[in-house]
Amino acid sequence: xxAPKTGAPATESTxxxxxxxxxxxxxxxxxxxxxxxxxxxxxxxxxxxxxALPAIAGxxxxxxxxxxxxxxxxxxxxxxxxxxxxxxxxMLGMALVFVLxxxxxxxxxxxxxxxxxxxxxxxxxxxxxxxxLALAIAFLTGxxxxxxxxxxxxxxxxxxxxxxxxxxxxxxxxxxxxxxAGGLYRVETPxxxxxxxxxxxxxxxxxxxxxxxxxxxxxxxxxRARRTRAGVPNRTIALVWAKLIAIAVxxxxxxxxxxxxxxxxxxxxxxxPIVVPITLAILWLGTFVLDRTKxxxxxxxVGGNAEAARRSGVKVAAIRWFAFIVCSxxxxxxxxxxxxxxxxxxxxxxxxxxxxxxxxxxxxxxxLFGGRxxxxxxxxxxxxxxxxxxxxxxxxxxxxVNYAVTGGVLILAATIDAVxxxxxxxxxxxx
Amino acid sequence: xxxxxxxxxxxxxxxGPVDVLKGVNLTAYPGKITALVGDNGAGKSTLxxxxxxxxxxxxxxxxxxxxxxxxxxxxxxxxxxxxxVYQDLAxxxxxxxxxxxxxxxxxxxxxxxxxxxxEREAAETLRQLSVRTVKSVRQKVxxxxxxxxxTVAIARSVLxxxxxxxxxxxxxxxxxxxxxxxxxxxxxxxxxGVSVIIISHNLVDVFExxxxxxxxxxxxxxxxxxxxxxxxxxVIGYITGVKTYEGTPA
Numbered sequence: 001x002x003a004p005k006t007g008a009p010a011t012e013s014t015x016x017x018x019x020x021x022x023x024x025x026x027x028x029x030x031x032x033x034x035x036x037x038x039x040x041x042x043x044x045x046x047x048x049x050x051x052a053l054p055a056i057a058g059x060x061x062x063x064x065x066x067x068x069x070x071x072x073x074x075x076x077x078x079x080x081x082x083x084x085x086x087x088x089x090x091m092l093g094m095a096l097v098f099v100l101x102x103x104x105x106x107x108x109x110x111x112x113x114x115x116x117x118x119x120x121x122x123x124x125x126x127x128x129x130x131x132x133l134a135l136a137i138a139f140l141t142g143x144x145x146x147x148x149x150x151x152x153x154x155x156x157x158x159x160x161x162x163x164x165x166x167x168x169x170x171x172x173x174x175x176x177x178x179x180x181a182g183g184l185y186r187v188e189t190p191x192x193x194x195x196x197x198x199x200x201x202x203x204x205x206x207x208x209x210x211x212x213x214x215x216x217x218x219x220x221x222x223x224r225a226r227r228t229r230a231g232v233p234n235r236t237i238a239l240v241w242a243k244l245i246a247i248a249v250x251x252x253x254x255x256x257x258x259x260x261x262x263x264x265x266x267x268x269x270x271x272x273p274i275v276v277p278i279t280l281a282i283l284w285l286g287t288f289v290l291d292r293t294k295x296x297x298x299x300x301x302v303g304g305n306a307e308a309a310r311r312s313g314v315k316v317a318a319i320r321w322f323a324f325i326v327c328s329x330x331x332x333x334x335x336x337x338x339x340x341x342x343x344x345x346x347x348x349x350x351x352x353x354x355x356x357x358x359x360x361x362x363x364x365x366x367x368l369f370g371g372r373x374x375x376x377x378x379x380x381x382x383x384x385x386x387x388x389x390x391x392x393x394x395x396x397x398x399x400x401v402n403y404a405v406t407g408g409v410l411i412l413a414a415t416i417d418a419v420x421x422x423x424x425x426x427x428x429x430x431x
Numbered sequence: 432x433x434x435x436x437x438x439x440x441x442x443x444x445x446x447g448p449v450d451v452l453k454g455v456n457l458t459a460y461p462g463k464i465t466a467l468v469g470d471n472g473a474g475k476s477t478l479x480x481x482x483x484x485x486x487x488x489x490x491x492x493x494x495x496x497x498x499x500x501x502x503x504x505x506x507x508x509x510x511x512x513x514x515x516v517y518q519d520l521a522x523x524x525x526x527x528x529x530x531x532x533x534x535x536x537x538x539x540x541x542x543x544x545x546x547x548x549x550e551r552e553a554a555e556t557l558r559q560l561s562v563r564t565v566k567s568v569r570q571k572v573x574x575x576x577x578x579x580x581x582t583v584a585i586a587r588s589v590l591x592x593x594x595x596x597x598x599x600x601x602x603x604x605x606x607x608x609x610x611x612x613x614x615x616x617x618x619x620x621x622x623x624g625v626s627v628i629i630i631s632h633n634l635v636d637v638f639e640x641x642x643x644x645x646x647x648x649x650x651x652x653x654x655x656x657x658x659x660x661x662x663x664x665x666v667i668g669y670i671t672g673v674k675t676y677e678g679t680p681a
Contacts, residue, residue: 026565049571229548293542300526304523308523313536
């Protein structure tokens, strides 16, 4: 080991620190002013902890590129269109994060979305069941599928790749049997169609931003109060304001654009699509669970080192099992977004989206080896892929180009991940 | 002499036809460092796994503070305050120091993590052990050196208020300076009243820290001696089976 460190923070005057102990040599990384925090962040990024940074950069670059190439890309209409196109992939990517964090995979997530929607639509259209009851059955089916996968992976010990590959094939067959080859059912439930096709009144968009600001501020101040009570230093308050301002400005721009009339006929189309607040709510809830509860922490622990987690008393099998249930349940939500956008269900529903969901998560910075990644990463990655699809579509390029470009971006993202991890190597923080 | 906190009497363990432990006695005292040495295959790991509750003994008696106890699962051992720091360091690379130290028994407040409290307790534990080699308790474990990891793993057992800490080859993979740091940490651990059982191949380390040396040879405890009453040459003799210990077990 190198010479003993005097890990004293740059600003010795930090009051909380001196309150803890004058001899305190072990910092928490939270001391110092705004500049120290920014420096620490830059160092983390250079150390290989890039998170969603490459994906955000990719999103910006692609957006600029398509804006330059197509007059239709940067329009209010296309902006709303992009969000609704991306919604299914965002939700599916977020669903997969729960199992990817464990180092597992769910290849059946797409057809789980498809099958549960087939069941839903058939129950409504053929059996004439109340749509809420049908929806409940669809969710229960999703939970049952997750329970099934979780049992075989966590208890029987079959690799998740194999179990879910089996279901991927099996559910396609089941869809075919229920609907019949070439069959197609229209979605007639207005409440489901509204998710992707209706908007909130413009004022509600602003309320949504206020709610987000309120939640973010409340969480930040609860955290700070707890840290103060424990006598450990808090990050500079400037970071809280910076975060709130970022939400207000970015959210404000998005809501402002979406509140413009983007209709082409007599009827005004304006406001935030309903799918947006639903997605944000699930994103927030999932992030809360992953960051602040035992279940979430143990998902990361099992993904990082399952044996260490087991020796620490974590019920590894139960965590794995439950993660698959969460994944399948969120896949049902992705299915809802999908049929709401498409307006119909056929026998191949959900067949080709699962790998895009995995790609979304990986592009966003979620590791396939487990233990690293966040829900927001999958959401950003999904937006990148949606931008590619959307932009290339506007340029009237053949679908083949779309696949090729998406594949290239995926490999690029995986390369960035691998290179940054190699560079991390564990040296940066020991200087 | 104090009362031993751990006393093994004639423990036996076999895997099929192979008798790995053939009636082993071992005592460990609070605040003392007890070394367990022996060649590969002598049964050191098996002895420790029994104490940890990972592989229960087939027979014999385990006394904890003079009371007979059953160690059938890691949970039994944990409940008594017996913690094992394994050679292959049971830490999660992707979590930070605080998260690792509290893994499995996080402090909650209103159902969610009280990160402030955990951070303070982790920092206090490290300071109490005079650890000066980590810069921040929020460092990811992946960024730590081998010695620092060992330090975190040991601090983790202290945080659990362990009464007996078993260290499996704590210095095997470390350099000279890091070994010195970890050994200093082991001594401080004992100074705090913890009973430390250390398994090591390195006799230099053993003579530096241990109060008692126990030698296993082919499943039998062939010597139990105070460090001050023996020397390197004798211990090597006991380990290789060339010499026979003739005193009473210390």
